[in-house]
Amino acid sequence: MTPSNSASDTATDSAPTGSRSALTSTSSTGSRALGAAALITVALGIVYGLIISPPDAKLGSTVRIIYLHVPTVLAAYLAFIITAVGSAMYLFKKTEFWDLLASSAAEIGVIFFAVTIIDGALWGKVTWGVFWRWEPRLTTSAVLLLMYIGYLAIRALPADPHTRATRSAIVGLVAVVNIPIVHKAVDWWRGIHQGQTVLGTVDPNMAGNQLFAMYMSMLAGILVFVWLLIHRFRVGYLTERTEDVALAEAIEARRLENVGHGG
Amino acid sequence: MTNFYIAAAWVITLGVVGGYALTLVIRGRRLSRLVPAERRRWMADASRDVDADTADATTADFGSVDNIGQSATRSHAAHGGAGGASHV
Amino acid sequence: MIRDILLIAGKDLRIEGRSRIGVAQVLPFALLVLLLFAFALDPDRGVLQAATPGLFWVTVLFASVLALQRNFGIEAEDGIIDALRLSGIAPASIYLGKVLALIVQLAALELVLVAAVAVFYNTDFHGVPLLVAIAAATTVGIAATGSIYGALAARLRSRDTILPLLILPLLAPVLISATRGSEVALRGEAGTGWSWAALLGLFAGAYLVVGAVLFSPLLEDA
Known part of the structure; x- marks a missing residue:
C-alpha cells in the first residue's frame, strides 16, 4: 500500500510508455489487459465486419452498419442499467463509489447512444433514401438520449458532492422508469403505421462469418464499454481528489495569511 | 454511395x-x-481484481473520517470562496 | 396522512389564489400558444383540425412547465422548502399534496383550453368518456413527474432552463399517448383508445410511487 510498493508493481508491467508514465495514469494491470483484449476484438470486428463477412441476403452490404449498431445500442442500455443501479445504491449507501459509477456510466451511455442514432440515420439513408424516419427504435433512442443529456446537465451543475450525487441519483432513477414506457408508446405509435423493421434485430438465420462478425462486434462493444467505464470512473475519482487537494491548499494558504496578519 | x-x-x-x-x-x-500515488488505490495493489480494487478503495475512502470532513468543508468553499475557508 | 396532503395542497392553492399568476399569466400564455398554432398552420387547409389533439397537448405541456416553475420557484425563494422539512410532515405527504395542487391547477387550465379549442379550432367532441380518462391520466402523470423535477430544479440557479430539459423528454411518451388516444376518441372509435389511456395510467401510477419514495432524499439532500 506504500508508494514505493506500487512503483515496483507497475515497473514490472510492460507498459509501452514506460513505468514512469504508467505511474501517472488511470491504467492498472487489469485495465491494460482488458484494453488489449478490447483492441483485439475491435480489430477482429473490423476485419470480419468489413472484409471477411459476406453481404446479407436481405440487407445487402448495409448489414455492415448493423455490426456497429447492435453493439453500441447494447453498450448504451448496459450503461443506463448501471446508472440506475448506481443511483439506487447511492441513495442507500451514500458512498462516492456508487455516484461515480452511475455518472460515469451515464456519460458513456450518452456517447454510445449518440453514435447509435448516427449509425441508424446513415443506415436509413442507404435503405430508405432519407436519414430519418420515425422508426420505433430510432425514435425511442432519440427520446432516451435527450433524457440522459438532462442527467448530465444536472450533473454538470456546481454543488457539493453529496448534493450533486443525490440530485443525479434522483434523475437517474426517474429516467430509468421511463425506458419501458417510452418503448411501449413509440412501438404502438409507429407500429400502427409500418410493419416490423429490421434495424437493430439480429437475423436468426445469420450464420458463418456473418454470425461471427456480429458476435465479435458485440463482444468488442462490451469490452470497450467496460474499459471506458473503469477509466471514466478513475478520472471522476481523481477529479474529486484534486478538488480535495485544491481545497486543502486554499485552506492552508488562508491559514498562513491569517497567521501573517496575526504576527 | x-x-x-x-x-x-x-x-x-x-x-x-x-x-x-x-x-x-x-x-x-x-x-x-x-494526486499522490497513495490516493490512487488501483496503483497500490495491482494484483487484485480491478473492479473490487476500485470498489473497496473508494468506499473505504469516502467513509473515512478525514474525507467526510473534507467533503463537508468543500461545500462551504464551493459557494463561499475564501469566506468559506476562513469558516473552517 | 390524508390531512397532511390536503393541508399542503390547500396551502399551494391558496398561494395561487392570492397571487393569481396562473390565471393572469400561465392561462393567457396557453391561449396565446393555441392562437400561434392557428397562425402557423393555415386553418383553411384542414391541417389545424387534423392536428388539434397534438396541438392541445403540446400547449398543455408548455403551460405545465410554466406552472411548475411558478409553483416551485416561490417556494425556493422564500425558503419554504426548508420550513416544510422542519414541519414534521412526511416527505411523501408533501409530495402528494403538491401533486394534488398541481392536478387542480392543470385541470382548470385544460378545461379552459378545451373550450378554446372548441371555439377556435372548431372541434367536434366524440368519445367523451375516453377523452376524460385520457385527460385525467395525463394530468396526474404531468403533475407526478413535474413535482419531482420541479422540486429538484427549484433551488438551482439555472432552474428556468434545466426544468424543461429534464421534464419534456420524460413526458414524450405522455404526449404520444395522449395525442394518439385523443385522436382515436375524436374519430369516435373508442376501442383501441383505451390502451393509450391504460399506458398513461401506468405512467402516472409509476411516477406517483417513484415520487413518493424519492421525495425524502430530494428534500433532505438535493
Missing part, C-alpha cells in the same frame, strides 16, 4: 468512441500527476 455511408458509419463510430477513450486517458494522466 452505399459504401460511402457504410464507411462513414464505421469512421464516426470508431472515431467518436476512440476519441473519447483518448480524452479519458489524457485527462487521467493530467489528473494523476496532481
Whole structure:
C-alpha cells in the first residue's frame, strides 16, 4: 500500500510508455489487459465486419452498419442499467463509489447512444433514401438520449458532492422508469403505421462469418464499454481528489495569511 | 454511395468512441500527476481484481473520517470562496 | 396522512389564489400558444383540425412547465422548502399534496383550453368518456413527474432552463399517448383508445410511487 510498493508493481508491467508514465495514469494491470483484449476484438470486428463477412441476403452490404449498431445500442442500455443501479445504491449507501459509477456510466451511455442514432440515420439513408424516419427504435433512442443529456446537465451543475450525487441519483432513477414506457408508446405509435423493421434485430438465420462478425462486434462493444467505464470512473475519482487537494491548499494558504496578519 | 455511408458509419463510430477513450486517458494522466500515488488505490495493489480494487478503495475512502470532513468543508468553499475557508 | 396532503395542497392553492399568476399569466400564455398554432398552420387547409389533439397537448405541456416553475420557484425563494422539512410532515405527504395542487391547477387550465379549442379550432367532441380518462391520466402523470423535477430544479440557479430539459423528454411518451388516444376518441372509435389511456395510467401510477419514495432524499439532500 506504500508508494514505493506500487512503483515496483507497475515497473514490472510492460507498459509501452514506460513505468514512469504508467505511474501517472488511470491504467492498472487489469485495465491494460482488458484494453488489449478490447483492441483485439475491435480489430477482429473490423476485419470480419468489413472484409471477411459476406453481404446479407436481405440487407445487402448495409448489414455492415448493423455490426456497429447492435453493439453500441447494447453498450448504451448496459450503461443506463448501471446508472440506475448506481443511483439506487447511492441513495442507500451514500458512498462516492456508487455516484461515480452511475455518472460515469451515464456519460458513456450518452456517447454510445449518440453514435447509435448516427449509425441508424446513415443506415436509413442507404435503405430508405432519407436519414430519418420515425422508426420505433430510432425514435425511442432519440427520446432516451435527450433524457440522459438532462442527467448530465444536472450533473454538470456546481454543488457539493453529496448534493450533486443525490440530485443525479434522483434523475437517474426517474429516467430509468421511463425506458419501458417510452418503448411501449413509440412501438404502438409507429407500429400502427409500418410493419416490423429490421434495424437493430439480429437475423436468426445469420450464420458463418456473418454470425461471427456480429458476435465479435458485440463482444468488442462490451469490452470497450467496460474499459471506458473503469477509466471514466478513475478520472471522476481523481477529479474529486484534486478538488480535495485544491481545497486543502486554499485552506492552508488562508491559514498562513491569517497567521501573517496575526504576527 | 452505399459504401460511402457504410464507411462513414464505421469512421464516426470508431472515431467518436476512440476519441473519447483518448480524452479519458489524457485527462487521467493530467489528473494523476496532481494526486499522490497513495490516493490512487488501483496503483497500490495491482494484483487484485480491478473492479473490487476500485470498489473497496473508494468506499473505504469516502467513509473515512478525514474525507467526510473534507467533503463537508468543500461545500462551504464551493459557494463561499475564501469566506468559506476562513469558516473552517 | 390524508390531512397532511390536503393541508399542503390547500396551502399551494391558496398561494395561487392570492397571487393569481396562473390565471393572469400561465392561462393567457396557453391561449396565446393555441392562437400561434392557428397562425402557423393555415386553418383553411384542414391541417389545424387534423392536428388539434397534438396541438392541445403540446400547449398543455408548455403551460405545465410554466406552472411548475411558478409553483416551485416561490417556494425556493422564500425558503419554504426548508420550513416544510422542519414541519414534521412526511416527505411523501408533501409530495402528494403538491401533486394534488398541481392536478387542480392543470385541470382548470385544460378545461379552459378545451373550450378554446372548441371555439377556435372548431372541434367536434366524440368519445367523451375516453377523452376524460385520457385527460385525467395525463394530468396526474404531468403533475407526478413535474413535482419531482420541479422540486429538484427549484433551488438551482439555472432552474428556468434545466426544468424543461429534464421534464419534456420524460413526458414524450405522455404526449404520444395522449395525442394518439385523443385522436382515436375524436374519430369516435373508442376501442383501441383505451390502451393509450391504460399506458398513461401506468405512467402516472409509476411516477406517483417513484415520487413518493424519492421525495425524502430530494428534500433532505438535493
